[in-house]
Amino acid sequence: MSFIKVDQLCKTFKVATHKRGFVGAIRNLASRQHSLVKAVQDISFQIKRGELVGYLGPNGAGKSTTIKMLTGILVPSSGQITVGNIIPWEQRNQHTRRIGVVFGQRTNLWWDLPVIESFDLLKYIYNVPEDRFKQNLKKFEDLLELGEFSNTPVRSLSLGQRMRADLAAALLHDPEVVFLDEPTIGLDVVAKDRIRTFIKEINQNAGVTFILTTHDLGDVQKLCRRVMMIDHGKLLFDGPLQELQDRFGQERELEVDFADDYEDVSIPGAKIIQQQGRQTTYRFSREQMSASKLIQSLAEKFQIIDLTVREPDVENTIRHIYEKKLLSHQND
Numbered sequence: 001m002s003f004i005k006v007d008q009l010c011k012t013f014k015v016a017t018h019k020r021g022f023v024g025a026i027r028n029l030a031s032r033q034h035s036l037v038k039a040v041q042d043i044s045f046q047i048k049r050g051e052l053v054g055y056l057g058p059n060g061a062g063k064s065t066t067i068k069m070l071t072g073i074l075v076p077s078s079g080q081i082t083v084g085n086i087i088p089w090e091q092r093n094q095h096t097r098r099i100g101v102v103f104g105q106r107t108n109l110w111w112d113l114p115v116i117e118s119f120d121l122l123k124y125i126y127n128v129p130e131d132r133f134k135q136n137l138k139k140f141e142d143l144l145e146l147g148e149f150s151n152t153p154v155r156s157l158s159l160g161q162r163m164r165a166d167l168a169a170a171l172l173h174d175p176e177v178v179f180l181d182e183p184t185i186g187l188d189v190v191a192k193d194r195i196r197t198f199i200k201e202i203n204q205n206a207g208v209t210f211i212l213t214t215h216d217l218g219d220v221q222k223l224c225r226r227v228m229m230i231d232h233g234k235l236l237f238d239g240p241l242q243e244l245q246d247r248f249g250q251e252r253e254l255e256v257d258f259a260d261d262y263e264d265v266s267i268p269g270a271k272i273i274q275q276q277g278r279q280t281t282y283r284f285s286r287e288q289m290s291a292s293k294l295i296q297s298l299a300e301k302f303q304i305i306d307l308t309v310r311e312p313d314v315e316n317t318i319r320h321i322y323e324k325k326l327l328s329h330q331n332d
């Protein structure tokens, strides 16, 4: 049973176009011209309860716009969304009680209030029972180490502290689904790790559904089994991260230790990228040659002591997809 259903979702923004220069400025006053930005185009997907899905795509792809429609902040131009049978923008109050939201770029907390007072306000707004509130607070304080700054006003927090406070705030009322828009942006490695561990824990132990947008592939690797990728508002891929790797991970590496000093160890179809003593590293593309073929060709000519095949890392794969626009023509 799907918990979140998105069907042929579209969002088009109308933006005023401005003419430049003096004459242009006069014309702008007289008549406004508009152009249309298709931020989200015909996106459909379904998410089950308890899933943790990564929503990826280059800058301007339409990720935040999708999240805003899912949270009920924006109304779609066309298409449908239901989150557990609720239409987000139509039943906003009901929806808000069931979801948690973190926008990494800005805080949901009260700027001048100490963290703990923000939490108290949220308890009041969401009507969280006292014992439940205490239980949650204790859990989040432990997992996110909030204690050291819980009396500090939000405006004085460091970025990493603020993000931890925002995450806790988003979860205090036991939401069923949490939308995270770049929750690790600008954080150091330790802070990122703490936040990832926290998300994983809440997803696995409390069964909370998460949708996560990020440009940090560490987040994806650590957290998401399923990824959706969009570009120019269109959904281009939806499946396991491993499948994305298998389909689009291009360049693999083979590291070989030879038994002897060979004059020329080059092999057609594989590029030598490093040579150190008797150790040589080749780079080869999945499309051109299989690993076993390459190893076979080498073994026919040389004596090999040891070898390791390295799969392309996720970062390279995704860069390759963005740069080459590999996926975009498939759906056009």
Ligand SMILES: Nc1ncnc2c1ncn2[C@@H]1O[C@H](COP(=O)(O)OP(=O)(O)OP(=O)(O)O)[C@@H](O)[C@H]1O
Pocket: 013, 014, 015, 037, 038, 039, 057, 058, 059, 060, 061, 062, 063, 064, 065, 066
């Ligand atoms: N309120 C708005 N009015 C006009 N255009 C908008 C508005 N909000 C977003 N857009 C446009 O819609 C497109 C998608 O923007 P969106 O913020 O969803 O991208 P994103 O995938 O979140 O990108 P990023 O990774 O940079 O955060 C962009 O071209 C953006 O300029």
Ligand SMILES: [Mg+2]
Pocket: 063, 064, 065, 181
């Ligand atoms: Mg965004």
